Amino acid sequence: xxxxxxxxxxxxxxxxxxxxxxxxxxxxxxxxxxxxxxxxxxxxxxxxxxxxxxxxxxxxxxxxxxxxxxxxxxxxxxxxxxxxxxxxxxxxxxxxxxxxxxxxxxxxxxxxxxxxxxxxxxxxxxxxxxxxxxx
Amino acid sequence: xxxxxxxxxxxxxxxxxxxxxxxxxxxxxxxxxxxxxxxxxxxxxxxxxxxxxxxxxxxxxxxxxxxxxxxxxxxxxxxxxxxxxxxxxxxxxxxxxxxxxxxxxxxxxxxxxxxxxxxxxxxxxxxxxxxxxxxxxxxxxxxxxxxxxxxxxxxxxxxxxxxxxxxxxxxxxxxxxxxxxxxxxxxxxxxxxxxxxxxxxxxxxxxxxxxxxxxxxxxxxxxxxxxxxxxxxxxxxxxxxxxxxxxxxxxxxxxxxxxxxxxxxxxxxxxxxxxxxxxxxxxxxxxxxxxxxxxxxxxxxxxxxxxxxxxxxxxxxxxxxxxxxxxxxxxxxxxxxxxxxxxxxxxxxxxxxxxxxxxxxxxxxxxxxxxxxxxxxxxxxxxx
Numbered sequence: 001x002x003x004x005x006x007x008x009x010x011x012x013x014x015x016x017x018x019x020x021x022x023x024x025x026x027x028x029x030x031x032x033x034x035x036x037x038x039x040x041x042x043x044x045x046x047x048x049x050x051x052x053x054x055x056x057x058x059x060x061x062x063x064x065x066x067x068x069x070x071x072x073x074x075x076x077x078x079x080x081x082x083x084x085x086x087x088x089x090x091x092x093x094x095x096x097x098x099x100x101x102x103x104x105x106x107x108x109x110x111x112x113x114x115x116x117x118x119x120x121x122x123x124x125x126x127x128x129x130x131x132x133x134x135x
Numbered sequence: 136x137x138x139x140x141x142x143x144x145x146x147x148x149x150x151x152x153x154x155x156x157x158x159x160x161x162x163x164x165x166x167x168x169x170x171x172x173x174x175x176x177x178x179x180x181x182x183x184x185x186x187x188x189x190x191x192x193x194x195x196x197x198x199x200x201x202x203x204x205x206x207x208x209x210x211x212x213x214x215x216x217x218x219x220x221x222x223x224x225x226x227x228x229x230x231x232x233x234x235x236x237x238x239x240x241x242x243x244x245x246x247x248x249x250x251x252x253x254x255x256x257x258x259x260x261x262x263x264x265x266x267x268x269x270x271x272x273x274x275x276x277x278x279x280x281x282x283x284x285x286x287x288x289x290x291x292x293x294x295x296x297x298x299x300x301x302x303x304x305x306x307x308x309x310x311x312x313x314x315x316x317x318x319x320x321x322x323x324x325x326x327x328x329x330x331x332x333x334x335x336x337x338x339x340x341x342x343x344x345x346x347x348x349x350x351x352x353x354x355x356x357x358x359x360x361x362x363x364x365x366x367x368x369x370x371x372x373x374x375x376x377x378x379x380x381x382x383x384x385x386x387x388x389x390x391x392x393x394x395x396x397x398x399x400x401x402x403x404x405x406x407x408x409x410x411x412x413x414x415x416x417x418x419x420x421x422x423x424x425x426x427x428x429x430x431x432x433x434x435x436x437x438x439x440x441x442x443x444x445x446x447x448x449x450x451x452x453x454x455x456x457x458x459x460x461x462x463x464x465x466x467x468x469x470x471x472x473x474x475x476x477x478x479x480x481x482x483x484x485x486x487x488x489x490x491x492x493x494x495x496x497x498x499x500x501x502x503x504x505x506x507x508x509x510x511x512x513x514x515x516x517x518x519x
Contacts, residue, residue, distance in 0.1 A: 008267055011267070011268075012267055012271075033382075033383055034268070034382060035265070035268050035380050035382060035383050036267070036268070041378045041383050042378075042383075060286070060387070061282045061283075061285045061286040061289070061387060062282060062285060063278050063281035063282050063284075063285055063333045063334050063335075063336075064331070064333065064334040065273065065275055065277075065278045065281075065333045066330070066331050066332055066333060066334075067253070067257060067275065067277065067332045067333065068254075068257070068275060069254065069257045069258040069261050069270070069275050070254050070255065070257075070258050071258070071270075071271075072273055072275075073254055078273060080272070080273040080274055080275075080278045080281075080282065080333070081282075082282060082381055082382055082387075090382040090383065091382055092268065092269055092272045092273075092274060092380075092381065092382050093272045093273065094272055094273025101285075101334050101335070106289055118271060119271045119272040119273060120272045
């Protein structure tokens with residue numbers, strides 16, 4: 001049960017339990033954010049409205065991280081991507097077993113998926129799959 | 136506001152410190168105060184920048200430095216603004232001196248990470264990003280700038296050689312700087328053959344982890360009208376902020392805080408970018424130099440990547456960029472870096488950098504970014 005506003009830990013628990021992803025919507029400019037805050041980072045309006053974010057979206061930009069920090073050292077190389085979620089909000093996350101820039105080209109559809117470690121994990125959606133088969 | 140000058144500087148060689156941050160900071164503070172021709176007791180306030188002192192089990196560095204200088208009764212504050220910490224400290228010193236709250240202030244930036252291994256240091260660097268919403272999701276510092284580089288490359292036509300030319304230029308400058316971490320030139324081939332750190336960034340796109348300490352003395356003209364050195368007149372001292380997380384930015388083709396700080400600084404100095412003779416900009420990665428030059432208005436959006444390749448930003452080019460070697464090759468001791476940029480400008484203006492002298496030194500700009508642009512400082516300097 002959550003009492004507004006979502007706490008940071010609620011955001012993080014959602015990443016680990018497989019969602020639903022937490023976010024906020026600005027009451028004035030309607031922008032959706034996946035980052036914790038008390039006021040809109042764009043227009044300053046508050047209080048923010050709680051929002052549930054889509055677990056699907058498309059890659060905006062990303063990188064293949066080869067030199068990792070200790071938390072990800074056993075997973076490198078991996079992809080780190082910024083994703084524009086369907087219905088609004090951008091969320092960053094990592095993608096295991098993705099080793100080439102071609103696999104994370106802008107526009108690539110991805111789905112949030114519960115991972116085997118803390119943090120947001122995405123997987124690519126197989127092209128042409130209505131069911132959203134992960135690969 | 137009172138006219139405010141930079142009157143003395145001190146810096147050690149960036150690289151690996153064989154002493155504690157406290158020792159290094161105190162030594163460069165003495166050097167800067169001596170350089171200014173002042174006595175420590177003439178310092179009214181000390182501003183110390185440091186990010187990772189806790190790795191030495193030491194916080195609250197300010198009073199320790201003042202103790203070591205024999206001025207324990209002088210107030211100090213130790214502040215952190217990620218990679219822009221010492222330019223933030225310089226801004227605080229400027230505010231105090233220009234506002235009449237101090238006649239002379241000491242700025243010290245110091246960082247020591249060399250006692251940590253690369254993986255641990257990479258982790259510490261990433262703490263400057265948003266830990267729960269970026270770092271925990273897999274971001275590293277190179278990874279965040281690599282994301283910006285990917286966005287830039289997707290939008291504008293660039294080649295790896297353009298970014299390589301920035302690395303080659305900055306290494307060539309650092310090779311002539313006895314205070315630089317890397318005092319060796321590299322070739323484009325070396326750049327292109329270097330391993331990927333976070334695509335598209337290669338090893339030679341990235342600044343090193345450096346240790347280092349730098350100090351700057353700031354004073355009011357009316358209090359010290361006869362400086363020993365040619366002073367830098369602070370024409371603008373500006374800070375700006377921006378939303379920290381890349382996921383909350385609408386535009387990935389620049390750093391909003393750089394644009395804002397640059398616009399405000401040029402307004403404060405009543406100057407246009409074309410009036411600046413040379414610049415030290417925040418090139419933690421080669422893409423950062425490109426974004427900085429565009430954000431500050433020196434080149435149109437999408438065009439700055441080619442300028443190093445064409446020689447425009449070389450020491451003898453139309454706009455010399457990072458004659459010190461920049462963060463890229465002079466080194467990036469996080470909380471010392473911003474003050475280090477001012478040292479380069481001071482040395483150029485005072486003719487102390489003959490091997491890497493730029494042709495014109497009437498006006499200069501220093502641009503220093505905190506992390507991926509959550510904070511930014513721009514200082515513009517002129518002559519008396």
